[in-house]
Each structure stands twice: as structure tokens, then as C-alpha cells.
Amino acid sequence: MELIFRQARIKDDAPLQDVAVSNGKIEFIGPHFEGQGKREIQAEGRVLIPGLVEGHLHLEKALVSDRKANRSGTLQEAIAVTAALKPTFTREDILERSRKTLRMMVKNGTTCVRAHSEFDPAQGFTGVDAVLTLREEFKDIIDIQVVAFPQEGIIKAPGTEKMMYEAVERGCDVVGGIPYNDPDAHEHIDLVFKIAKHFDKDLDLHQDFADDMDGMSIEYLAQKTIEHGYEGRVCVGHETALGAVPPERLAQLIPLIRDAGITVMCLPNTDLHLGARKDTHNVRRTLTPVRALRDGGVNVCLATNNIRNAFTPFGNGDLFQIALVAIPACHLGGADDQATVLPMITTNPAKALKLKDYGLEQGKKADLVLLDTTSVTNAIIDVPDRMFVVKNGRIVVESHRTINYAF
Numbered sequence: 226m227e228l229i230f231r232q233a234r235i236k237d238d239a240p241l242q243d244v245a246v247s248n249g250k251i252e253f254i255g256p257h258f259e260g261q262g263k264r265e266i267q268a269e270g271r272v273l274i275p276g277l278v279e280g281h282l283h284l285e286k287a288l289v290s291d292r293k294a295n296r297s298g299t300l301q302e303a304i305a306v307t308a309a310l311k312p313t314f315t316r317e318d319i320l321e322r323s324r325k326t327l328r329m330m331v332k333n334g335t336t337c338v339r340a341h342s343e344f345d346p347a348q349g350f351t352g353v354d355a356v357l358t359l360r361e362e363f364k365d366i367i368d369i370q371v372v373a374f375p376q377e378g379i380i381k382a383p384g385t386e387k388m389m390y391e392a393v394e395r396g397c398d399v400v401g402g403i404p405y406n407d408p409d410a411h412e413h414i415d416l417v418f419k420i421a422k423h424f425d426k427d428l429d430l431h432q433d434f435a436d437d438m439d440g441m442s443i444e445y446l447a448q449k450t451i452e453h454g455y456e457g458r459v460c461v462g463h464e465t466a467l468g469a470v471p472p473e474r475l476a477q478l479i480p481l482i483r484d485a486g487i488t489v490m491c492l493p494n495t496d497l498h499l500g501a502r503k504d505t506h507n508v509r510r511t512l513t514p515v516r517a518l519r520d521g522g523v524n525v526c527l528a529t530n531n532i533r534n535a536f537t538p539f540g541n542g543d544l545f546q547i548a549l550v551a552i553p554a555c556h557l558g559g560a561d562d563q564a565t566v567l568p569m570i571t572t573n574p575a576k577a578l579k580l581k582d583y584g585l586e587q588g589k590k591a592d593l594v595l596l597d598t599t600s601v602t603n604a605i606i607d608v609p610d611r612m613f614v615v616k617n618g619r620i621v622v623e624s625h626r627t628i629n630y631a632f
């Protein structure tokens with residue numbers, strides 16, 4: 226065996242396990258592995274999890290908040306600041322910042338990311354092409370799925386529809402969209418389905434990003450998803466407007482979203498930062514209703530969206546920090562709720578992104594993270610050091626901290 230984790234914790238209240246890895250795969254999981262490994266790691270009861278999966282991120286816009294400040298913190302100023310900065314995003318600049326961002330993420334245990342890469346007639350394909358380059362460059366370190374993302378809208382930005390086809394032809398894996406950024410959200414949804422079906426690609430939309438429920442198009446999207454036979458092939462990010470829907474109406478929408486197999490990605494850092502800016506008191510949380518969706522059988526994930534730019538001027542590329550924000554913000558702090566949080570950054574996004582051979586089971590791909598904690602229950606709230614990050618059976622990050630108490 227190339228690598229063995231000795232006596233790792235996979236479940237609380239269960240015997241510790243040896244996990245042996247070879248040829249990029251988990252070859253053995255059991256109480257004791259007889260053979261030897263080229264490298265053996267004594268886990269001593271520490272928790273081993275499958276690699277974290279980042280379901281929604283903008284690489285080419287990351288790490289720019291020190292260039293031009295968003296003083297008010299509002300969406301309005303964020304759009305203005307970003308518009309002023311965009312022309313400075315050269316290929317070299319995007320590559321440099323994205324590499325830094327990917328390193329931050331891998332260090333924190335992420336082994337797969339879905340990147341929404343934007344293009345428009347003014348900027349061309351600089352961002353998309355750079356991210357496609359990185360997908361190849363980083364293929365042994367982190368899997369990158371590239372979404373063709375028309376940030377400026379499709380209908381209101383003439384020339385974008387043609388670019389959508391070109392973006393997929395250049396190599397994008399998934400068709401993106403942003404129905405709320407076009408005059409007619411339904412027309413936008415019809416268009417992205419046409420493009421996705423043309424290439425037989427999945428869809429991932431920025432959807433219903435608003436404080437209020439007016440103008441939502443999730444119901445139409447879910448109906449169309451079923452009509453087109455696209456169940457299980459559509460993801461939506463934000464979906465904050467759904468949080469404003471009263472319970473009786475929500476009880477109608479959630480089964481429809483579930484039946485359409487739509488995955489909902491909550492983006493708590495961005496949504497909390499930009500949401501409810503006009504509320505003068507008793508400020509709303511403006512988050513998608515994570516618990517109600519989860520309890521209704523919808524696949525729910527937590528994701529990052531932006532790292533240190535005008536839309537989200539903080540973040541460290543650490544999904545554990547995102548989860549830690551979501552625990553109080555989405556009311557996920559109850560003991561039974563907490564147990565559902567780790568899947569929201571591991572198995573749930575893996576399902577949404579259709580990752581093959583994902584999971585901590587014999588025969589699956591060896592994408593693993595050893596945490597410096599001995600409790601699966603507390604794995605998120607401990608925010609443990611990620612001691613070893615393994616991608617395709619190879620250690621890509623090793624991190625050891627020395628703490629000397631002077632008392």
C-alpha cells in the first residue's frame with residue numbers, strides 16, 4: 226500500500242479503522258490492516274473525512290478587495306467597484322490570484338470546486354480561458370468544474386447568447402445562468418435550457434438573489450426542469466428570496482423543488498453580507514431556508530461564492546468557516562441539526578456535482594482529509610487543523626502545528 230491511516234475515526238461510537246490507499250483508491254477500510262504502507266500515518270483516533278467539496282465559487286474575482294474598497298458594503302457599491310476593476314483583470318492577474326485561492330482551499334481540505342467563470346462581450350473569454358488552464362494545471366491537486374456564467378445577463382447583453390455556446394465549446398463543463406439579471410427571468414431560463422440540452426450539460430444558476438419574494442422564478446425553473454427531464458441536473462445558488470416565502474406557500478414550493486431534484490446552495494457569507502441592507506432595525510437574515518429545504522428532502526449545500534472582493538470582503542477559502550457561519554445563521558446549532566452540517570460541504574455537493582467514486586468507502590477515490598479532532602460530532606465546531614489532505618491517493622498538504630504553553 227502507498228498510504229495507510231492507522232486507527233482513524235470515521236464514526237463516533239464505532240471502532241477505529243485502518244484506511245489503506247493505493248492507486249488513487251481506498252483499497253481497505255477495517256479495524257486492522259495486516260500489510261505495510263510506504264507511508265503510515267498514526268491517526269490515533271483523529272477524524273478522517275472525504276475531501277471537502279466547494280459547490281459554488283468565483284475564482285477570477287477573488288482576492289481583490291485591497292485594490293478598491295467597497296466603503297458602504299452594499300450590493301450597489303459592490304457592482305460599481307467590480308465594474309471599475311474588471312478591465313484590470315488580465316490573464317496573468319487572474320491566474321496569479323486564482324492559484325493563491327486554490328492553494329488556500331486545498332490547504333483547508335477542499336479536493337473539488339465548481340467555479341463559475343464569467344464572460345461578457347466587453348471582457349471576452351479571458352476569465353473562462355484562465356480557469357480552463359487551471360483545471361488542467363491543478364488536476365492532480367483539486368478537481369475544477371467550470372461553469373459558463375453570463376454574469377451580465379444574456380438577453381440584456383447582446384452577443385452573450387452566442388458566447389454561451391462558444392464557452393461550452395471552449396471546454397466549460399456546466400451551463401450557468403442568472404435569471405434575475407435579465408428583464409424576463411422565464412425567457413432566460415428557457416434560453417439556458419436550450420443551450421444545456423444542445424450540449425447535454427447540467428445547469429447551475431444564480432437564482433432568486435433578493436431580500437423579498439417578488440419576481441422569484443424558482444417555481445418556473447422547477448416546472449421546466451421536470452418538463453425537460455432534467456431532474457437531478459440543476460443547481461441553484463443563493464435562492465435567498467425563498468427565505469421570504471410564508472410557510473403555506475413554501476409547503477407547495479419545496480416538494481416541487483425536491484421532485485425536480487434541484488440542489489440548493491446556500492452562500493451564507495455573501496448573502497448575510499449583502500442582504501437586508503435597507504432594513505433599519507430587526508435586520509433579516511436573507512438566507513435560503515436551509516432547514517425547511519433539508520427537511521423537505523431537497524439536496525442542500527453550503528458554499529463560499531466569493532473570497533475577499535467587493536461582494537464578500539472576507540473569507541479564507543475554508544468551508545469549515547462557511548459552515549460555522551451557517552450554524553447560527555441558519556439555525557443549525559441543535560444537536561440533531563449539527564449532524565447534518567458536515568454532509569452539506571461533503572456528500573451533498575458531491576451528489577450535486579456528480580462526483581464519481583466519492584466517499585469514505587472501499588473502492589472509492591482516495592480524496593481524504595485528516596482532522597485534528599477526535600469527534601465527528603464536533604468536527605465543524607472545533608474548526609480543526611487539516612493535518613493531511615490527500616488527493617487521488619497522494620498527500621498534497623501536510624500541516625503540523627506546535628503549541629507551547631508557557632503556563
Ligand SMILES: [Zn+2]
Binds near residue numbers: 281282283431462
Ligand atoms: Zn456566485
